Every structure is written in C-alpha cells, then in structure tokens.
Amino acid sequence: MGIANFSIFTQFKNLINALPAAYTDEMILSEQFLLERDEKKKLEIYYAPFEYVNERAKVVIVGITPGLHQMK
Known part of the structure; x- marks a missing residue:
C-alpha cells in the first residue's frame, strides 16, 4: 500500500x-x-496527486481524467 511506482509525486x-x-x-493552475x-x-x-494505491482495496473505481475539483 502506498504511492505507485510510476509516481511523480x-x-x-x-x-x-x-x-x-x-x-x-x-x-494551482500555474506553470509550476x-x-x-x-x-x-x-x-x-x-x-x-492521484497516485496512491491501496493494494488491499476490494473495490476499484475507474473514471475519466480528474479535473480542477479533484486536483484541489
């Protein structure tokens, strides 16, 4: 459980x-x-930051790319 291997966090x-x-x-919508x-x-x-993986999860939610609301 933790940050995924491919993370750029x-x-x-x-x-x-x-x-x-x-x-x-x-x-947050800046060059940085x-x-x-x-x-x-x-x-x-x-x-x-959507790179956390819970390896014990029993449910996986798949959706579209996160927007500003999810970024916040």
Missing part, C-alpha cells in the same frame, strides 16, 4: 506543501504544476 510534494491553506485556482501544453489544441494538463 516527489517532484511536486514540496510545491504542494508550500501552498497556503487558502490557495486560489490561479495558484503544468505538465504539458498544446497551443494548437488549446489544451493544458496540470499535475493532480
């Missing part, structure tokens, strides 16, 4: 911890959390 851990309790959308940008498609991908 360690790259973002200090940035996440440095956020104030009353952070704004602009603070930006993973990829495609100007042509008008697409931006930001890091969201």
